[in-house]
Amino acid sequence: METTSKEDPFLSHFETLIDEIEINNKASKTTIELSSSSLGTCQFTSSSSTKSPILPCPVNTLDSFAIKKSLLSSIESSGSQLTPLQLDFFSLIHNYHDMYYPNRTNTNDVGEQLRFVICLHLINHVLKTRARILSHNAKLKENPDLDYHDQGFTRPKVLIIVPFRESVRRIIDCFENLLLNTDDSEKTDQIQISHRKRFQEEYGGGEIDKQNNDGKFQRTSDEYNEIFAGNIDDHFRLGISVTRKSLKFFQSVYKSDFLIVSPVGLRTLLEKRRQKRKHKESSDNSGSDDDDNDNNKNSTDNNSSSIADFLSSIECVYIDQLDVLSMQNLDHLFYILENLNTIPQQATSKIDFSRIRHWSLNGWARLYRQLIVVSSFTSPLFLSLFHRFSTNYFGQCLIQPYFPLNGYIRPLSTFHQLFQRIPVCDPTLRFNYFIENILPRFDTSTYDHTLIYLSSYFDFVRLRNYMRTEKHKQFNYLTLSEYSTKKQVLLARNIFYHREVRFLLMTERFHFYHRYRIKGIRHILFYDLPSYGNFYPEIVHFLTLPHVEEKKTTVTTTTTTRTNQTVEPSTCTALYAKEDALKLAYVLGQSAVTDLLTSDKNTHLFTNK
Template identity: 35%
Template sequence: MKKENVDINKTDKVDVAKSDLGNKEVEMKYESGLQQESGRNKEDSGEEKEREREGKDEEEDQGKVEGSSNEDDEREEEENEKDEFENHFGDQQKRQQILNSKVTMIEQKQWKLINYENASLKQVSKYILNDDGEKGDDENDKSNIELLKIKPKLLETWKKVNKVNNSNDIFTDLQWHLFQQFNKYQDVLYTNRNIENSFELRYIYALHALNHIYKVRNRILKNNEKLNKAHAAGKDIDEIRDQGFTRPKVLILLPFRNSAMSLAEILIKLSGTDQQENQNRFFESYGITPEQEKIDLKKPADFLETFKGNIDDMFRIGIKFTRKSMKFYAEFYSADIIIASPLGLRMIIGTEGDKKRDFDFLSSIEVVIVDQCDTLLMQNWDHVEHIFSHMNLIPQKSHDCDFSRVKNWYLDGRARYLRQTIILSDYLTPEINMLFNKQMNNVDGKMKIKHHHQGTILDVNVKNIRQIFTRIECNSLSEIDDIRFKYFIEKILPKTRKMNLSHVMIFIPSYFDFVRLRNYFEENTISFTSISEYTNVSDVTRARTYFLNGKKNYLLYTERFHFFRRHHMKGIHHVIFYALPDHAHFYSELLNSIQSSSSDKNSNEKITINVIFSKFDKLRLERVVGSGKVGKLLQGEKKIYTFS
């Protein structure tokens, strides 16, 4: 069954409500797609398993395994010790005592923190469990590529497709330093992603994902050959444990189909495969025609980069690799890599009590990559947390698993301590920090990478305006919402009403805060209009017109709407930031729009900018005012600070 392309009106094209799991319209729209892409397709289920077995037999019979089958065992063991893949995912039974000790240390949160600066990575915080890696980042010579243990065929294709400007190097500086960490199988949280380095990052994690898949396959095929020879000779052989419960080893979470298509194009190039089965079907489903592309080219560059192409946020696809081919739409339990949106996987995982749900295919994930994490935060972050909570669990069914070859740490339920998690985001948030603290528990350590912020307040071009930042005191995160609301309705709002101000935009990052303020304004018959991510197009147009013409004094405006639509809002004379945006550039973007709207305002009316913040807004505040000033605003004796 072929899934239809999505006809998208790019000027107002993102229906955020579609990301809501409870939206019945979405469930109906994708009910058939769930069966097709989740791996439950009847056509695939029986025949696919048979082809899978035949494919394995064919590879084994041909004996085309990297590394001679006649290699001396001792030499192979020596080579394995040099490979971080073998050190991390090899036979942990030999190091069971060390593994147990590290797991205990993780559970007791006995991380040792090392902070250092790197010219390419910027500010690095490294968390380790012993003295390994105390010196910080490795400064290995880029010419010493063999130390990375990249599979030879993959390395050759990498040299051809990864273009480094004005250099004979095969890695950019950023790719080189990041890949060294990826290759050690440490967890990495990188929060310096932007539109300039996004493709650098996508190429390097695609290389890492393929290198991992090829090493997993090569190890299993080598061991198959050992077992076959031993059985043929009638000899006993030591226990071999080289597998997980299920085949999928890499999970990549992305926000939209356009990102999935971009990644798939890179995987095709890097794999160097002769055949890509179902490729046309994939590109038809994940791309759009030029006629469907209606994005407004006047939008900001970051918006164009995020929303060009197919922005359907409901997808999942399995990709299977063999020596000479890759297959799109592989049944999940026969796939090596799963690429999906959080919503796409959530629809399969379901919730407790659902009749049809499946998450066993996540039981043996060894590398999970979350790209464009900041965009996922603008969708439904609950889906991301739900996926992580269902990863690396003991499967409910056997799925034809050979338990005699399952690694001990899978059987012991400790796979999550060896899983590598890589998160790439434009910025850091409390939600991402929580994921880092709770779900990134790698026995080989983890690292958090960020940079020094100059502050987007420097990008404000409007002259002679006073930007007033007011700190509200609160000692409990559970109380901050109530304290912020109380301060707003008792201090900020009465003051603006007393001054008879109009054309006042109230910027609200949280939809829950938006609903709370909207209800308050309605109950107190205050002249206002509102725009949120759930407002339909006609109501948005009406609200913008009322606000521009001054028929409504206040405009309640959410961050998610601005992210997904990015309208140039006219008629703004005053802005109240109920809380600062996660996207720091929205601060300067909205203030700069005042310049074009202030020409028709009353000359006696001064522009006012008010910002409410607390110590719990540190990350947002740092991105706006800069790393050098955030400490003073949070810890200074004064509660009110003015920028002009």
């Protein structure tokens, strides 16, 4: 059995009992700036007692890290050489610092490079945990008086949150490559993989149909194909147990080392457990008096520490493709993170309290939990999530975002593009400002066929409901959202192209998932800027698509009869507030942001002249 040195970050992190004074002394935190050519600028924040990392990574091989020999052997036998990005990234997470990386790209292998070293770190963590427990078990058999604290309340140690089943398949590929030594056939034969066929059936397949791309925008682009390759079902949860010689899929949550889930998949399980516990409590209390019922209801209230007890001892959380997760439902993700590391209210017979770590008994598990977040872009919401749940006493590494030098507007100078600063950012105030100051300007016959792009579904619903009220029935509009059926999409596109329609309301998620080429658009109005910077040129590109030739026709709607007027040249208008600085940087480039936010002018026109 391998021995571990005290230089091992695994030991120095998890076997150190931090001082309660240090926990409460937030003022002792300091921030330093590090940089490397591969990672860019990194802000490292920690308590004064935490040793700062070094960038660039001072070593160029994995031998210098405290990695299990079996894993090193597998990597060496595969002939893989880590890139500078992988070495720098691994050097930070190997030391159990929290990590926020917002520069994952979907058009090259950056995402795969990071996924490999993160999987290496997580498997290394689980194998070390297991080896340490087995070593202590053997010593306790020889001397029962020894005292070891090496466990948590439950077995699961790593929680991986990803958007699609294809993401799970790629993670499992990394696991297998790390656990299988391809140079040693005898060892390979000894590795046991349970339920492999079932895994392939449930997590494989689902390739994009490239022959059926009618009406889609750049359906064969690398960016789209990378995101939506393989099985894109978003409702799953998979428990995995790992040893040096086995990989077992579809384990129960209490027998798993890894839990790989989608947000909605795990949220569904937690809700099922909540309902089951609620039903059980109701049955148990059916014969009690009213006072007892009230007390029991208040004491349990479907207690999160009971329904999520299998998440009580999670030590590493890996959130991949946070940008894609934001196109699903981030409420589920927040709910999951809020329920991590709570002390179980009910002890099971399998818990050996004599082996539980002191900091876990103290309720400090969240302070030892490592959080790794990877995304393709950053946003105030993403940063808020990271800062809220990054509670690791070992420090946080915040990689600064990379912005395109000139953004995405320079190649699109054929059309006049107006950026208009508005004085409000609060969603309600923004909506009120929009309907009072912006919408009336576009509600004229010269601005027929205007696309209104909304990044938030809630803003979309609010504007749609406003237009459909009896008071504002004069609005002639169509809608496209992520909840539109194929039949509704086909009908809306057909009507919008062939008839006189004032507005087409479209959500960002609709474009994210479908990438339809919307023909007939003459004007574009961005209610707010897209979350993905590259969506801006994709939407503006719609202005270059064909539209029906203007005719002198009279069109009768449910409430109005209007005659086509002379149509304005195609235009694009984007609204922004000072809180949209990050979105502006992705669209225009960082150098233009300061000018647009501090200028005395509220409008800025980009043209080809």
